[in-house]
Amino acid sequence: MSLPRTLLDKIWDDHVVCTPAGELPILYIDRHLVHEVTSPQAFEGLRLTGRRVRRPEATFATPDHNVPTSDRRLPIADPVSKQQIDTLRANCREFGVRLFDIDDADQGIVHVIGPELGITQPGMTIVCGDSHTATHGALGALAFGIGTSEVEHVLATQTLRQGKPKSLEVRVNGRLAAGVTAKDLVLHVIGRLSTEGGTGYVIEYTGEAIRALGMAERMTVCNMSIEAGARAGMIAPDVTTFEYMRGKDYAPRDFDRAVAAWEKLPSDPGAVYDRVEIFSAADVVPQVTWGTNPAQVVGVDQRVPDPLAFSDPNERSSAARALDYMGLAGGTPIAEIAIDRVFIGSCTNSRIEDLRAAARVVQGHLVAPTVRAMVVPGSGRVKRQAEEEGLDRVFQEAGFDWREAGCSMCLGMNPDTLAPGERCASTSNRNFEGRQGKGGRTHLVSPAMAAAAAVSGHFVDIRAWEYR
Amino acid sequence: MEPFITHEGVVVALDRANVDTDQIIPKQFLKRIERTGFGQFLFFDWRFLPDGSLDPAFELNRPEAARATVLLARRNFGCGSSREHAPWALMDYGFRSVIAPTFADIFFNNCFQNGIVPVKLSEADVDELFRRAAAAAAEGGSYRIKVDLRECTVADDAGFSRSFSVDPFRRHCLLEGLDDIALSLRHADEITVWEVAHGLPPVSV
Numbered sequence: 001m002s003l004p005r006t007l008l009d010k011i012w013d014d015h016v017v018c019t020p021a022g023e024l025p026i027l028y029i030d031r032h033l034v035h036e037v038t039s040p041q042a043f044e045g046l047r048l049t050g051r052r053v054r055r056p057e058a059t060f061a062t063p064d065h066n067v068p069t070s071d072r073r074l075p076i077a078d079p080v081s082k083q084q085i086d087t088l089r090a091n092c093r094e095f096g097v098r099l100f101d102i103d104d105a106d107q108g109i110v111h112v113i114g115p116e117l118g119i120t121q122p123g124m125t126i127v128c129g130d131s132h133t134a135t136h137g138a139l140g141a142l143a144f145g146i147g148t149s150e151v152e153h154v155l156a157t158q159t160l161r162q163g164k165p166k167s168l169e170v171r172v173n174g175r176l177a178a179g180v181t182a183k184d185l186v187l188h189v190i191g192r193l194s195t196e197g198g199t200g201y202v203i204e205y206t207g208e209a210i211r212a213l214g215m216a217e218r219m220t221v222c223n224m225s226i227e228a229g230a231r232a233g234m235i236a237p238d239v240t241t242f243e244y245m246r247g248k249d250y251a252p253r254d255f256d257r258a259v260a261a262w263e264k265l266p267s268d269p270g271a272v273y274d275r276v277e278i279f280s281a282a283d284v285v286p287q288v289t290w291g292t293n294p295a296q297v298v299g300v301d302q303r304v305p306d307p308l309a310f311s312d313p314n315e316r317s318s319a320a321r322a323l324d325y326m327g328l329a330g331g332t333p334i335a336e337i338a339i340d341r342v343f344i345g346s347c348t349n350s351r352i353e354d355l356r357a358a359a360r361v362v363q364g365h366l367v368a369p370t371v372r373a374m375v376v377p378g379s380g381r382v383k384r385q386a387e388e389e390g391l392d393r394v395f396q397e398a399g400f401d402w403r404e405a406g407c408s409m410c411l412g413m414n415p416d417t418l419a420p421g422e423r424c425a426s427t428s429n430r431n432f433e434g435r436q437g438k439g440g441r442t443h444l445v446s447p448a449m450a451a452a453a454a455v456s457g458h459f460v461d462i463r464a465w466e467y468r
Numbered sequence: 469m470e471p472f473i474t475h476e477g478v479v480v481a482l483d484r485a486n487v488d489t490d491q492i493i494p495k496q497f498l499k500r501i502e503r504t505g506f507g508q509f510l511f512f513d514w515r516f517l518p519d520g521s522l523d524p525a526f527e528l529n530r531p532e533a534a535r536a537t538v539l540l541a542r543r544n545f546g547c548g549s550s551r552e553h554a555p556w557a558l559m560d561y562g563f564r565s566v567i568a569p570t571f572a573d574i575f576f577n578n579c580f581q582n583g584i585v586p587v588k589l590s591e592a593d594v595d596e597l598f599r600r601a602a603a604a605a606a607e608g609g610s611y612r613i614k615v616d617l618r619e620c621t622v623a624d625d626a627g628f629s630r631s632f633s634v635d636p637f638r639r640h641c642l643l644e645g646l647d648d649i650a651l652s653l654r655h656a657d658e659i660t661v662w663e664v665a666h667g668l669p670p671v672s673v
Contacts, residue, residue: 017655017659017661017662018655018658022636022637022640023651024637026655026658038551038552040501041502044501044502049647049649051649054659055668066499081499083499083501084499084501087501129550130550145550145574146574147552147578148503148552149552149578150577150578150581152649153648153652156649156652157649157653157656157659159652161648163635195547196543196544196547196572199544199570199573200573229544229547229573231574293547314485314543317483317484317485318484318486321484411490411495411549413496413499420518430490430548432488432490433491434490435495438513
């Protein structure tokens with residue numbers, strides 16, 4: 001009898017093409033997602049060596065990082081951004097890759113459209129030149145970010161050289177309380193694991209709290225695995241996953257047969273992980289980051305920590321630097337921090353469920369006069385769905401900007417940026433120095449918490465929100 | 469790829485943990501479509517003051533760091549974004565090796581693709597290197613170190629010598645300057661066998 005295997009073991013074993021003597025294993029890649037920022041040099045490499053894309057039909061591209069989220073009928077004002085998007089278009093044409101272009105109804109953030117179109121499927125290996133590729137693991141896939149040289153390797157060979165990562169089970173017992181979201185859960189987990197606690201591992205999220213999450217919430221959790229250092233996060237496929245997949249554009253034609261195969265993917269009883277970390281959902285409250293990495297996070301009902309309270313010298317100096325950059329003093333209650341900007345969007349939190357949660361908070365309220373707030377849907381489809389449900393009107397009547405799909409102010413490669421010193425409540429994934437604009441100060445929160453901060457002008461505990 | 473066998477050079481000590489790739493190369497410089505020319509933007513927001521002049525307080529701008537080619541750093545170096553622009557910027561600026569207690573996975577892999585050797589040493593050894601670099605700077609000099617990939621050692625000329633571990637395949641590729649796509653394409657037949665076994669239509673070669 002074979003040994004019980006984890007979800008990671010099963011996908012890994014199925015995708016190892018061979019392990020040449022003295023070399024790293026060659027891992028087959030089922031889906032390769034491509035965007036404009038990390039691919040031009042890879043396609044250029046193919047041209048210089050006379051190589052082709054081995055399996056164009058397994059490769060999907062979309063421009064997302066650079067695209068303006070204002071009126072798409074206008075030309076792109078930044079000539080360098082335009083050149084990068086034009087280059088992606090030319091490369092896709094030359095190498096026969098399906099492109100969801102800027103004017104395509106299905107364009108969007110690569111990690112939103114992959115699952116939305118059914119390109120992402122359980123049991124697959126999926127890579128993209130983007131660290132948030134971990135998102136796709138929510139469907140029970142092994143998905144991780146790679147560099148541009150590896151993008152070129154996958155384009156040319158449909159494989160990667162890869163040593164097998166270790167497995168880390170993050171088990172979350174119990175249920176999240178009302179007002180506490182998947183974003184709060186994953187920030188809480190990162191806060192405990194640290195930004196490098198997952199380095200070298202693939203995280204599998206398990207437990208009652210995870211099973212209870214919908215697909216969008218699972219994507220939020222897996223998305224931020226990289227912020228704990230883990231290249232991939234994954235959740236075993238179940239009925240929630242299968243129902244999500246049903247009817248998707250690229251879903252398998254023989255769906256029942258596919259489900260029968262996917263049902264065999266979850267970790268076997270008794271399968272052994274290299275490491276296990278156990279969390280209790282009851283410990284999780286709405287989270288707000290106070291520093292310049294996602295592990296620098298506390299509950300909304302707490303205070304900004306005093307750097308002297310950290311025993312580890314690295315953490316102490318990091319905290320002191322972070323507070324200096326963030327313009328915060330240790331001991332300040334989180335709820336007293338006033339904000340200037342609100343960004344609802346990014347591959348972490350821009351799906352229809354996220355926009356519904358934010359709109360429910362905003363309904364019947366106005367954005368505080370001191371705040372500028374924007375909503376950037378994750379894809380053209382999310383935008384249309386939100387408009388059908390009237391969410392765009394809820395946001396606009398409250399004073400939010402309603403934008404076109406893209407990465408936008410998550411990283412500010414397009415014109416959506418913070419000015420120096422501006423403080424932002426953001427549903428994105430990174431609060432690094434300058435991430436949303438040089439000198440900008442980012443606090444990571446859930447969509448509901450961001451919406452409430454937009455209305456109040458400062459952070460508030462969403463659990464006490466007055467819904468109208 | 470340029471092979472790496474041994475390298476001796478000036479060390480610059482960057483005493484910060486969790487240096488993310490957004491700091492190594494900020495996003496406004498990711499729009500180029502080439503692999504070259506990123507060195508001028510390395511650590512841009514830390515290197516330059518708002519008026520565009522060099523910030524004399526930043527470690528890379530200090531006199532003892534002139535012509536530095538080995539970067540000494542703290543834990544979790546290269547975390548965050550997968551951008552290979554980070555090692556491209558380091559390489560273009562002149563760095564051939566980064567020494568730290570731990571590295572983020574994607575950055576670590578990206579280094580090997582670009583002729584940069586990421587060296588993992590214990591926290592205590594990294595502390596010792598920081599002390600030696602600071603002592604040299606206090607005397608107005610630079611601290612030099614030699615990274616030997618054949619022997620997998622890091623050593624200075626004042627008695628510090630440590631071995632480090634590195635994946636044998638990555639080491640081999642770096643020592644020889646091999647094109648790892650060409651190496652993988654030697655296994656095209658096995659890739660085809662895998663594809664057929666998994667019900668995929670054949671690729672036209």
